Amino acid sequence: MNVQQLVEPDRVHKSVYTDQAIFDAEMERIWERTWVYCGHESQVPAPGDYYAVTIGRQPMIMVRQGDGSIKVIHNRCPHRGVQLVGNLKGNTGNAFVCSYHAWSFHLDGKVRAIPLAKGYENTRMTRDNPDCSVKPAVRVDSYRGFVFASLSDEGPPLADFLGEARIAFDDMCDRSPVGEVEVVPICHRVIQHSNWKFFMENQLDSLHPSVTHQSTGISAGRVEKRLKAEQGAAPLYYHYLSTFASSFEQWDAVQTINFPRGHGILKAYMGLRPRDPDTLEHEAQLVKAYGAEKAEEYLSRSIHHVLVYPYLSVQSPLQQLRCLRPISPDKTLSEIWHFRLKGAPEAIYRRSLWYYNLVNSPATMINADDLENWTKGQWGLQSNGGDWVSFHRWYGDDREEKGVTYSNHGTSEAVMRNQFRAWTQYLTA
Template identity: 80%
Template sequence: MQTLGLDQLVQPDRVHKSVYTDQHLFDLEMEHIFESAWVYCGHESQVKNTGDYFTFDIGRQPMIMVRDKTGGINVLYNRCPHRGVELCGNQSGNTGNAFVCSYHAWTFHLDGKVRAIPLMKGYEGTKFTADDPMASMVAAERVDSYRGFVFASLKSTGPSLVDFLGEAKVAFDDMCDRSPVGEVEAVPVCHRVVQHSNWKFFMENQLDALHPSVTHQSTGVSARRVEQRLKTEKGSAPLFFHYLSTFASSFDQWDAVQTVNFPNGHGILKAYMGLRPTDPDTVEYEDILKKAYGPEKAEEYLSRSIHHVLIYPYLSVQSPLQQLRCLRPVAPNKTVSEIWHFRLKGAPEAIYQRALWYYNLVNSPATMINADDLENWTKGQLGLESKGGEWVSFHRNYGQDTEKNGVLYSNNGTSEVVMRSQFKAWANYLTPAFKAA
């Protein structure tokens, strides 16, 4: 168990390794961060019809997101109030008009209220009554959505969803505005990867512009070689080569990119991957957007400088390519990530194919990009669990970032301000727990 105080664990330019390895700190994170903040549940298109459900964890709590008869979406604890059995054993499906417990057949409406208890006469003369709230499933304290993305909080107080998202809500605006009807739809199957590393490795990595030219060099260089050969031989190369060759950009190019780091840990990696070619598919798509929004708005939507948006502490959204990855931490050294991609409603099929290519070439566990990151994080976890050192260094460009109204703007894309900023937010979340101890 860790024994250091919060200001010793998290210092302005370094952190103690136990923040990645200690079970007690992990439990505090679950209680004071994940089980308190707004947490992403899923997209409303994952539960289109009455009875459709999706199961996931908020912190250590098993939850169900379900569409009810009124068309609303409820987020409930996945627990039968009788003897505690999980009501949905699958990750997704349709439960019809009710949840039915597989143990003793208690049934519940889709808003969690008890519907029927078999053999009620066995309860006659006891303290139990079906109208007692304890006979019904428990709902998340707060549920809200932003442009179709559903969030829940297990705490009744705190900022609204929009205030929690703050500037980082641009992740969802940028994704949805790229559809001529302003909406996206989740492609129903996601990849799930078990990462043998602390969740913070993933969050740091997303805006770590220093690592691609090292970690992804072999993939990027190989893709560039083929891309250039095709351009020489055929005059052009399919766009998806660009997705991979970009990873081999020079350090100077990465250093020229800016990260924007918000006080609550959210962040934006700016720059756009040059995905505005002039092929007929793109021209057709851009015309559709211009018709829908007018030329000025369409241009604004198409030219936003965004590569990744992070919603701290669990979401990485790559809005220009309709990608979203969500973390569900399991243990200090184990994290499940859900890897989703989305379809722009009303956009041509060719544009969807680009999202699918990116999903398969970069974010899928079968690609060398994701696999190389996963290897780093596993090796990082193993190193931090060793006795080979106590500290993790975030000194790069320390004191050289620009701060405006609490927001930190990197002057070097490879500045470790990203990690420093995330740990500031982490310490803020955990301050009450340390004060109470």
């Protein structure tokens, strides 16, 4: 496999979306080396709370320790290799006990007891052998409550890996008067029948909403207009949908900022500051907590999406986070999470819940229209109808400064070009 022959600055070969060997290389050289998002610390509030999470192809467990820290360990008993937890989440008490032969382990994975240990005397499998303990992730770290793990000791620390994409978590947390969010413990889990890259490219693709989401946007806009005429105002959630039908010129006027490692931002102020009493109360809370100047900075950030490449899409102004767990070249699990701003009025949470259900839920017409495109995209790329995927739009027009690419047009395919630049670096490193 010659990666350089598959990725050109303005187009990529279809096999990067369809080939099993390339998928395996991605898992090995990207997911199983870099920092991967595990979850939010509020998913495991008490000692013994765990959450099963996949890093690349590795089943892992994120677990709260007795001392309050969080560890990430392989979901594998070192005896015969049986998975230690079968559920997605739960509380394991003060130990993991394997269901096969009852080997037990402390919450950090270190062996606690081997039943009938006499049978292992004078073998290599005695409890002082590190092989008797569950293998931990090499590195675990968190940023503002969001937990990441790396299966490699090489590469930058978490904060450097995230780089400018840290704004995703800052923007989310800064909107809370106490600077913290907590997870809403149920997420949508959706299997996308397409390569993971379709999703990542789509997130900052300003060229598609006025086409893909036109029918939904126009319908919502009609109702919004009618309600405004009849009642003087329409609920904000109509606006969530009607903006998808913004004109091509409006989408072209926004900007994408494309960072090293494939991360990026789609700017666009989401207009979440109506003058209703709940919004005013929320704003007053932030002024009290941070002062007028900081509060204004936090409330007026121009962010629509932040991408943490290659697996997160964060809509920080509405506390939404989607995480990819690739399964195969044409199958991707997405987890669709949302968060509560700690200390903020309940109505502000309700507002983000509307967005979660109306835009990001698999049951909505927005997400469903995207899912259909990605599936059809996968089918098209698996065919013999052509070999290349085009990312030529506004090629040569973007502005680059110190490794950051600023698009002059919202619809520039700078986003995809930047992602494949990172992808190539990962695969050839």
